[in-house]
Amino acid sequence: MDERELATVAHSYYVVGETMEAIAKRVGVSRSxxxxxxADARERGIVRITIDTPSHDSAGLDRHLAHLGVSAHVVDVREGASPLARLDAVARTAGHLVSSLMGDGDSLGIAWGTTTTAVVDRLPAKPLxxxxVVQLNGAASSWTSGIAYAGDLLTRAAAAYDAHAQHFPTPAFFDAPEAKRLLWHEASVRxxxxxxxxxxxxxxxxxxLSAELPSHVYxxxxxxxxxLAELEAENVVGDVCTVFVREDGTYADIALNDRSSGPTPGLLRSLPRRICVVVGAAKVPALVGVLRSRAVTDLVVDRTTALALVRHLEHRPPLAVRLPG
Known part of the structure; x- marks a missing residue:
């Protein structure tokens, strides 16, 4: 294909910020x-992708996160940018990081949510x-099947890699732990x-709950x-993959987690790369809990959130906690 055409499409996607769907409609071709x-533009060198981590932010984060085995990727977003603008910038960096780690035969697990939806919309195309692409946690509730939300997210992510999409059609939270245990015995769920x-x-x-862009689950x-009252009584600060955590990283004795469909931090710790994407200083207490649960290998944040995290950790010395079970 002509390099000028590739450059035009690449400019629309990476610089202007158009989605692949919008470009396809305007140019008159399919999204695939x-x-x-x-992908061709990257292979020919028309597009070169790098992930920049400003040293003035990462140094402070690295100092605090080194003992947890977490790498920080700080996105420099202009002061005063809106929450949506910061989310877009961070999502682009996270999308490039995810695609750089994916290769033939690999599998990507995605926990549905506001932030991961933004990342999926910015995944660079990389046919494999x-x-x-696997759904990490159920999305159904008494109000919705969750298919339109989580299913569409998974389908779009799979399209970026020409991958197979594996849905997980279970409730986000079961009515009772016994119902979860029974369904977990089904061969299709196993x-x-x-x-x-x-x-x-x-x-x-x-x-x-206190985030500028609240999680869909809340x-x-x-x-x-x-x-919600039970979570407050349990000193819960937030969740990862719909599994709730305290700020000290503990989660195993939180009763509501027995009803959650998401993978625990313990399971996440067994995976090679776990990318956590966060935007907003209001999420910092929850982020600290997730980091201390050791669920994360790569943290992608905007500069404002990174600085808030550093300040939070410096004012609250590391806790002497047991490794969460």
């Missing part, structure tokens, strides 16, 4: 064709052989759970007022 054009344990890369955000009737 746009995906292949972007025998790749799989197959997806086994895929969770063999993922190459996991992508997730951090849920927090705004779409997944939790009852009684559930």
């Amino acid at each position: 064709t746009v995906s292949r054009m972007l 052989r025998d790749a799989t 197959r997806v759970l086994d895929m969770h344990r063999k993922l190459s890369v996991a992508l997730f955000g951090v849920g927090s 705004t779409a009737h997944y939790l009852s007022p009684a559930d």
Whole structure:
């Protein structure tokens, strides 16, 4: 294909910020064709992707996160940028990081949410052989099947890699732990759970009730007022993959987690790469809990959130906690 055409499409996607769907509609081709054009542009050197980590932010984070085995990727976003603008910038960096880690035969697990949706919309196209995209946690509730939300997210992520999409059609939270235990014995569910344990890369955000861009799980009737009161009584600061954590990183004795469909931090710790994407200083207490649970290998944040995290950790010395079970 003509390099001028590739450069035009690449400029629309990477510089202007158009989605692949918008470009496909304007140019008159399919989304998969746009995906292949972007991949071709990278292969020919028309597009060169680098991930920049400003040293003035990463130095402070590295000092605090080194003992947790976490690498920080700080995105320099202009002061005064709106929450949505910061989310877009961080999502682009996270999308490039995810795609740089994916190869033929690899599998990517995605926990649905506001942040991961933004990342998926910015995944650079990278057609692969025998790749799989797997839903990490259920999305159904008493109000919705979750298919339109989580299913569409998974389909778009799979399209970026020409990958197979593996859905996880279970509730986000079961009504009772016994119901979860029964369904976990079903062969079709066990197959997806086994895929969770063999993922190459996991992508997730951090849920927090006080965030500027609240997690979908807190705004779409997944939790009852009684559930929220119980979490407050348990000193919960947020969640990762719909598994709730305290600021000290503990989670195993939080009763509501017995009803959650998401992978625990313990399971996440067994995976090679776990990318956590966070935007907003209000999420910092929840982020600290997730980091201390050792669920993360790569943290992608905007500069404002990074500085807030450093200040939080400096004012609250590291806790002497047991490794969460």
